[in-house]
Amino acid sequence: MLGAIAYAAAGETPVSAEALRTLQLVAGLFCGAVSFTIFAQGWIMFTDKLSRQRLYSALLFSILGILDVLHAAGIYGIKLFGLETGFRLSNAFLIISHMLCAAGMLLIFSTPDRQISGKHKISVFAGTVLFTVAGIAWLYTYQQVLPFSLFEFQEHPAGKIVLWPGILLLYAAGIFAMLYRNRKERPTPTSALTVIRALLFMMMGFTLLMAGDPAELSLIHTLGKWYMVVSYYFVLKGVYYLTIDEPFRSQRDVEARMKHMAYHDELTGLPNLRRMKETLGKFLSAGKEDAVRTGIAVINIDRFKAINDSLGYSAGDKLLMEVGERLSGLCTEGEKVYRMGEDEFAVIFPGPRGNAEMESCAEELLVSVNPSVMIDDTEYHISLRMGLSIFPDDGASVDQLIQYADMAVHHAKEHDLIFIRYNEGMKKRTQSRVELENDMRKALERDEFFLEFQPQFSLASGKMVGMEALVRWNHPKRGLLPPNEFIPLAEDSGLIVPLGEWVLKTACQHNRDWQLQGYEPVTVSVNLSMRQFRQYNLADKVDAILKEVGLAAKYLELEVTESMTFDIDTALNQLQSLKRLGVHISIDDFGTGYSSLNYLKNLPIDRLKIDRSFVKEVMLDGNDAAIVSTITTMAHHLKLKVTAEGVESEEQLEFLKGQNCHEGQGYLFSKPVPARVLESEFLNRLAG
Template sequence: MKFIGQLLFPLVVLASHIVIILEADSTKDYLSIFLTILLAWFIGFVIDKYRASNKQLVISQNHTHQFKQGLQSTLDGIAISDHRGDFEFINDSYYKMYQYREGELTKWTQCYDASMIEWIEANALPLFLENGYWKGELQGRRKDGSLFPQEMSISRIQESNKIICVVRDATEKRSNEQLIERMALHNDMTDLPNRRSLLNTINDKIMRAQRFSLIFIDLDRFKTVNDTFGHHTGDEVIKEIGRRFTPFENEATTAFHLDGDEFVLLKELTAKDRVSDFVEQVLHHIQQPIAIGRNEVTITASLGITHYPEHAADMEHLLKYADFTMYHIKQQGKNSYQFYNDEVKAIFERKVLLEKELKKALQNEELYLTYQPKFDLTTHEMVGYEALIRWNNPHLGQVSPAEFIPLAEETSLIVEIGEWVIENVLQQLSHWKQKGHPLLKVSINISNIQIKHEQFLDTLTFYMQEHNIAPPYIELEITESLTSDDKKTIPLLEAIKSHGVGLSIDDFGTGYSSLHALNHLPIDTLKIDRSFVKDMETTKYGTDILKSMIDIGKNLKLDIIVEGIEKEEHVLLLKKLGCRTAQGYYFSKPLLPSEIEEYFLKKMPVAVNRPSH
């Protein structure tokens, strides 16, 4: 109890003086007894105060011990100093952080080198004195002189001149931040700086008005390496190519890996630099054979080059022009380099205009279809036709499909354009059917991008049902490149085939297709490219090669069509080689639907409609 002494002692005195109290007969006796009891209360009061103080001391000691234990157990370094900076308390973590033993640290200045102390006194201390608080990042110095990053906060302890300092070692945090930053700025395959790093570097050079060349590099036929040897080998090739840029890197030259098989070299320029000599050395290094396991791979590259500030004053156009110049070199034959110039500029500007106009072509009804007939070489009768898209633009005139189809594939407009072709072809067949003309099989060229679109088959079947055209009258012409990955291609083509639609490989012999693939793909027709017809007249083994291709198709029980027939000699030779069907200007150029109807369909006898082979 809090007042036990003040109650107990007076009661004891009162009890011991009860007889005296009863026999007391004067005021003096009562006063003496009262003073005795008062003295007993005072003694009890003193004892109670002592007991309370002692109890409070024990509590304070426990709190102090707990507080000290708390300060010692934290991983952060904690120190308390007086206003002069002399330490009065330091926990174990603080000692370990600075690698001192207990008692060796006395002043805060022992924890920093001279330059850091100067910075603290000039920047941190004024703010602390003004606000009573400061927090920031510093560089600490350990006992052995090594430096480490740290996060620090210092605060004035209220109602005292003491200062508490909390320090955290930021080495791991800084290391993680650097790792994250490196991952964000480097390609994880080659460890070369990536696209983001390239953009930062270009902007920095432009800000400093530093002349430089941007060399855009793309490996030639790299997809063939992946398809032939597998993606693991392809990855090893990319890594090796990345390493081959190392000899060229210095203070003036940096290599970047954008993505896939695309690289960039940035080279600062001086008046004496010959960029062409430098680029030829780069090409030479890239072309050296690469040994990967038992395989040896030789890679070439196409390079497009722009200069700052001659060719463009901003990052976007420098990259765009270099990329386009590289693409231009690929079209010209690959394994070379090209500087951006007026000729490339004109081609680039036309491409930009084409893209702009192509986006409006469908809406403005500038696209139309022609049909090139296919003929039986024995009867010379039309047995089918191929639908061919054409574009007549009011500003550009007649634009070749060889020019606008690749652009449509680049911009994904090919899906929309391809759907328009399918709809219009089936609508035309329906129109001829309604007029009583016999239906013949029509071939439709399909882009790899279009056929892989998730809605392709649904779109095709929808238009066949809408226009009431049976699947056997439709044949889709695909390119050989689609067959390079038969694991993905076969299920796709089998799904199309299950609906009764025919499949043909267009321009056979000019792309990539193996006999193994042909043996497993659900195709009906091989369409041999026109270049082999020309070779019959100009090369020693042209006729033998063409015969071999026809024999391959026949042995695989496929229909054979040869395109590019222009002379009667071609017809006679193809009949001799066993080819049944052909198309070309010898028979007819591509015609408008009205011309097909006028020249051929009206002259054909009305009969039971059946697809030709």
């Protein structure tokens, strides 16, 4: 149609005045209809994601729609609301419409977009309605005195000189604002490009409208009106992108990300347990004839908690990502790695394969993982353990297979195995372990724990100089349980923290009671677990216990392990806080960990305790003898005391004396004894 009008404008095809009037009327009504469509789109669609640009665009075009309808009515002189319309008033509506459109588009798209509330939407809508009603009432009341002649440019050429370039500048400023707002986005959003096209057509249409006298029927004026129709179409399209397409795409992207997060591990990017269950279910097709033999292997990083606690969570995350990448790289076609939990991964081995072949594939995957890992420019060696369960021999459902594979890997850890397949005996042991954990939660309340004390003696004088507090559990059904049965369970379950606090308080209370009874004061040693040592308020808790019990800090020695000093900054801060209380610090089982001598000289410690594994073979193994000698010599140079653990023979004692070891502890002197025995047999002797 634009081509036909342009052709007519060139004077080659005469067009009657009635035809031009009809074309302008149709164009005006079309613009009005599109304006109300823009309003409906921006106001109704995705109201939960309503933005400032969408709201104000919708309201702007609702006003423009009313003006376009009034302009179209003026072409035929239709009387609206008692308002006498005609070319003069129609011309005024047209100019006002362009002024509002140009200024409104500039203001709307030159400032940052943002989400708005429902209350804001209602208040703006109410204000727009009041403004529109007031405007119509004003026109109706003052139509005889309004200076509409200002818009008749033949009588007032100055108005044309001011309005024409002014409105064109506003349109140009709107285009520049949109380009500037989206300058960093590549590619430029489709909605922005579409609105820019609309503004360009508006500029062209307004130019054609101003080229002649809008109060007269002319081909140029009619062409300008249809350019406005095209511009409104682009605005409609742009608002569609803003209100429907982009929110829909955004919502779809959010849903895709949420779905990905629901089925993938955030840290490693591997599929998670939920995805693994779905995939495993497809392989099993439980109860159907197409079920195939399938294996599920659970892989555990040995001592991950110690690494995480000692080196920090950042190092632990790096280790997990590295292990996940290595496992994924070693999987063959059809095999898939999943992240199960904190330190566990899983691999599905699809059939058809025999049990022996599946076990061989699983074990081969495990041993193929390179154990050397670089973390923060330091090389560490890790060990992995694997438990395997196979459908349908070991379990008939997804949950059973995963549970049994997890049982198997924990059994491998307990028995120092690299790989093991599930068997029925593991289920019974796991049930027993769960029962024991439940019993442990009640044991503290029921006073089932008690302490034994192992004396420590000066090798030079033979005098008792201290004692180590050791926790014991008198189970109501199982009797006296050795520490290696319940201490690892307490560490895994987190119960080691309240248990450790109970041990610390009880040991201090016993020592204070003996002092009040008149016995010579000695130091009591208490082991700290890794979880206790990582507590940010550990020093405050120790201080509170000492004050509550009334024990001087110098009569308490806290034992830490070498692994607790991996993260030297954290360890240093924690140990300094404890030392400020006045307590003694010793490193237990020294020589079995990974202490750096450079770090050791900076730690605020008082004593090294030589691990019993070196003392045991000191008379038979020259290497152990050299290690003990080296540790003792080093301690003397660092001005630290040395205590040898596990002293069981006179030969060991004489060797340790020859190395100038300060103190000894072991069965040669005494096994761990109850508090009353320590009091009667050792404290009394010390007093005598």
